[in-house]
Amino acid sequence: MQHVYANNYMIVCIFLALGLLLPIVALTIGKVLRPHAPTAGKQTTYESGIEPFHDARVQFNVRYYIFALLFVIFDVETVFLYPWAVAFDQLGLFALIEMLIFVVILLIGLLYAWKKKVLKWI
């Protein structure tokens, strides 16, 4: 059984290796085949034909970050939901109530964000 476990993860590693290898190999082959004639014009940043002005790394609307924070919270919530769901048969009704409390608290958080107009995009 131990071997099955190890082998399975070896496969995963192989997939990772292949996933990395394919682009590398393909791009290397491409390098051999494709022409290489850079000009200044080709290397400018594309900006619908006009000359690019100031740095592209502009400041973003804070909403993006707030959504990221929301995501972190709710994604982590699933850290608890998954084990609970898997073990739900053994846990029973009480675990359901417990999880309900937990989720309700998080829902209040969502509600909070909603009410505070955080969920409104732009």
Added chain:
Amino acid sequence: MNEVSLSAYLILALILFCIGLYGALTKRNTVIVLISIELMLNAANLNFVAFSKYGVTPNITGQVFSLFTITIAAAEAAVGLAILISLYRNRKTINIDEIDSMKR
């Protein structure tokens, strides 16, 4: 692939922890500092999980603990970033050395 021994995990965790600590204490960019803190927390997680599997008395508690830690770490990171954003709005920097409006 032989069974990886406990000490390997512990050493890895210790290394991660030290890297995190070093980063947290020396780096000037606040985001990197926050990431370093995450690294430290995750080193502890690694310890918990390793002990939970290969420890003196293997049991599930360590994994449960690490679940809690993950959540807490996420909350901490979220709060930290939120504070950083609000600071950035006022101060326009995330460089920890420049955050010194209160002189000693």
Added chain:
Amino acid sequence: MINHLLESTPSLTNFAIFFGLATAFLFVVLGFVTYAILAERKVMGFMQGRYGPNQVGGRWGLLQTVADVLKLLLKEDTIPKLADRPLFIIAPVIAFAPAFMVLATIPFTDKLQFADIGVGLLYYIAISGLTTIGIVAGSWASNNKYALLGGMRAAAQMISYEVPLVMSVLGVVLLTGSLNLNDIVRAQDDVWFIFLQPIAFIVFLIASVAELNRTPFDLPEAESELVAGFHVEYSGFRWAFFMLAEYVYFFAMAALTTVLFLGGWHPVAFLGFIPGAVWFAIKFSCIVFLLIWFRITFPRLRADQLMEFGWKVLLPVALANIFLTALIKVLWF
């Protein structure tokens, strides 16, 4: 045979064999992508009352995509001067590798599966999240306003829909009691989860479309406003890898939907004599067709509609579904 291999001691030979198999599979996937693109164009053409590709490779345009790929391979590769070069180069790889990795755990039939790991579903979800990093990295490295905008949108969209996606699957997990994809398929022996979990299925489908950045949720690459979104500066094969990643995800997501909701390789009622692989292919194709159909039918959403829909509708619905399922399970089973 594969079981035997799995039980043997891990060794270099094993590694070689697995590697060979995986490579073979990689080519299958590449083949699928090739023909999926063709199929998409064909179906689009059909629905829009035109022919679609019909020059290269005969009347069906069978070699059209191959020709496209070859063209891309030969195309000059330009990297903008202001770009962050190392990040620019590595971004497509980051985007592609997880897309292929997730395929490792999908059970196509009860025998044809690469890695049967206990937390297959979690693995899929965890790994698939990584692609976002590739996209954001690519957009950041381009140092281009359209690209950055597209990348940020992509990130926002993908993380927003990741939550309902993950939540909707929980209904299935609740019914199965396992994260193993094999177990999930086996649990659908009698009745597919699409019937037990219709809400979850709908949420999952919508969220998966958003995750795939496909119309009607293709804001990150909205041609009419952002030119091409995050990959505007990419050309040649680097661009191809973004596209490839997208289509491999398409493949993976369709396969996952099949596994989770359509009973995987299980046959319909009495048609058990047809092999599982065929059943899987049929269901899989249906999903693929459905997604292509979406693309042609629906107009693109506005960004605000998109985000608000995800957080205000899908997430509560998914959560409600979880508790409905749990409640039903406690009360009736």
Added chain:
Amino acid sequence: MDMDTLLSYQWSAMMPEFIILGVATLISLLDLFVGKRIKHSWLGYLAAAGVIGSFVSLCLLRKGLPVTILYDTFRLDSFAVTFKFLLLIGAFFTLLIAIHERSDEIKHRGEFYYLFLTALLGAMMMASSGDLITLFVGLELLSISSYILAGIKKSSLRSNEAALKYVITGGIASAIALFGLSYIYGITGSTNLLTISEVLGENQSYEFIAVLAFLLVLVGLTFKIASAPFHMWAPDVYEGSPTSVTAFLSIVSKTAGFVLILRVFLSVFANVPMLQKSVTFLYGMQDYLFIVAGVTIVIGNVVALRQKNMKRLFAYSSIAHAGYVLVAFAVLSPFMMDAIWFYLLAYLFMTVGAFTVIHIIQQQQGNDGITSFAGLYKTSPYLAIVMSGFLLSLAGIPGTAGFIGKFNIFLGALATSPTHYVIVSLMIIATVISYYYYFGIFTQMFFRSAEQERTYRVPRVLLFSTFLCLGATIILGIFPNVAYQFFFNEVHQFKDFFN
């Protein structure tokens, strides 16, 4: 875990926590849905009422201890009860200050109050935890809530900086503590405090790791009490945060930190023998505790001499006081519990009172430099006299609670072993040094004159709370038996701490 076992638990033991949680939820919902229509200070009074309710329910729970529920992760023993009293009283007074924070600075009043309550909840969980997990979760609940509280003045740069520094140091500290906890779990295979103690007692083959874990946890936990290796956040955070939050940090959060230290170290390490030496583990580690305490005392008092900002000064002063309490712990005397408890009680009243006065003056003068107190005796004799009471107590002058607290610590230290005279002398000398800066405030209040004449309006609630605090400070100083009697008789003793 089926329904019956769960229903058989005595859930009422968690009543105080439930009340706090319920009120916090209620406030958040009220704030969301009717927030615009009600006066925001009502939310504050609601929160205060919740604290009082929790206090009352805690009073009702005093009998029939200890109660342990949820597989010993939550235990309500007399230790928890007595220290929760401190937490609740402290939270109550800080809430009163919070209600009077200027509304143009703190816009999110609803959040402000329920974060207060959740932080309090975390502290209370820590007091009652019998398990490393609940302990850590409580700790982080407190920490994370207070990070936000420190930064609640969103548009104030200083508040932002305070919060950021707090997050970073707090994060590092809790990571270090957690790393230590992971080793404790590793060598014992349990997260239950008492089980850990048992296992450690039986199996001493991992003593090196135990020592490492002890030190890591110690270093991590010093963050909460703002003592030596992790004290540097305190001045900046105290200065930058709103005064009510500063008061909260220096009272509730610090008390919670000591609760945690006592909980972890006493229940885990107190009964564990040490291999090389024929003493218990905690005695073996005593030197480290002394170093931490001594360095804390010296840093707190010496650096405070140079401070020109009231809140900064109080930050250093609170560091110094943490050092004093650590001395009480480090000497490992049998009087430890009551000495710490009494000192924290005294510290609570005097600090909260002092912060209330600072708050009033800062609010109406817009300046929290030490010179803002100049001529206070002229402009507002009441405030000046009340403040003097608190300062005298902080300096440990007889007749005030601070003296009795310190005296108890000295007595405990020297009664345990005369060799403790080193740390005691250090502490006493440091106390004399502290006269210098405490009396510097007196100089401002009584000897100097104000730059401009102004009158201070003291809100009625704060008048009441300062009066109460002053009364308590003096009564505890003259009749300390009031508290000691309560401690020894009313709550029946700490015998239940170790089983």
Added chain:
Amino acid sequence: MSTFLLSLIIFSPLIGMLLLFFIPKNREVLIKAVGVSSTIFTCLLMVLLYIQSSGGNSYDSFSQKATWFRFGDPELYGKYFSVSYEVGINGFSFLMIALTAFLCLLASIASFKIKHNWKGYFLLFLTLQIGMMGVFAAENLVLFFIFFEVTLIPMFFLIGRWGLFEKEKASYYFLIYNGIGSAILLVVFVLLFAKTGTANIDQLQGILQSTDAFSNKEKLTLLIALLIAFGIKLPIFPLHTWVLKVHTQAPVPIVMVHAGVLLKIGAFGLIRFGMGFFPDQFAHMSFLIALLGVINLLFGAFLALKQDDLRLVLAYSSLSHMGIILMGLGAGNESGIQGAVFQVISHGLIAAFLFFLIGVLYERTGTTTLSKLGGLAKNMPIASGFLLAGGLASLGLPGMSGFISEFMAFMGLFQHAPYLAGIATLGMILTAVYVLKAVLSITFGNEVKSVEGKDLNRLEWAPALLFIFLIIGIGVYPSLLTNMIQPVLDTMVWG
């Protein structure tokens, strides 16, 4: 009645404080009247106590004891520390309390010159009085320490708020020096308390002498610590700087009390604890103590000679006179100790008297600089007469109280260490020189500065006369005091 009388005396200023509390702060006359009446009330109670003690013979009935609070729990730890409220007096402490009450009365009269904030001033002044009387009456280490510290805080405010130009600096000097002193004292007390489990002074004395709870070395260390602690208060030579600041900067009534009583707490403590707790070690160190006394004497005298400010002259003279106390104590025999105790009382009176006069002088002339004063006898003959009398008392003219104490102290020291005593006589000569130099230059020297105002008024000469009366009274009829302190001395010298 008699059980509570002592406590009543100690806390009697509280009544005045309570009254003051309700008087509006701009009612100057009323406030002063209440302040003075309060001190008179205390004095009356002292007289009552003297009568009740059957003329100063038995003080046992005044002892009072009540349990106060307790550290630790006997059931729980098996060990606890109980602190009681214990007050009691013997002849010596009775004299000290009487001196305190008397000086406070006169100082409160002198306080009429205070210019502002009378209410706060009297509140603090009365607090100070409680502290001083409590120190002498305390039978318990903790109580002693509490009263000791209670004197500290009012002094800080009184100096810092009502003092002269450098008042803040002076108040800080006072605070920090005395803070350190009390800190050392606290360490010693807590050590004793923690080790023996009792804080009662008599019991401790018994325990320390009968058991070997402390080794000789520890006892010696403790004694040295006590010497430093009380040496700061007394003050002993290298620790004296703060006294100069206080004497020059503090308001006059406060200096009166300070020179008269507060400095004596050091001597009192040294006798009570140093000699009482560690008699053997004290005897062991007697030469050192006597030497310190001689150094104090000479140092103070020499520097007093050089000063141009009357306040500083008197400050150094106080220092020098404290040396005599140390010499007496260092001699360790009956006459030495008697001299020391005598000196405590007599210097209390003389120093207070002289500072009282300085206050008058300063009010009239606006200066205390010797070179700016002179020819006072012409304009203010009565004041000059008092000044001269005070000066003579200070230098130890026979027939005045100073003579008795100095004579006895020297006699004791001659028996104990004749050479040292020989050197010390030099100090006596110097004392005569500087006192006469200062006093004569003021009274008969060239008139430098014109004096505004008249000679002494009723409120000034009456107290002065009272001072003179007492000083001469003791000088002529010393057994008035010796009878009272004899029992104390017996226990101290013969064990």
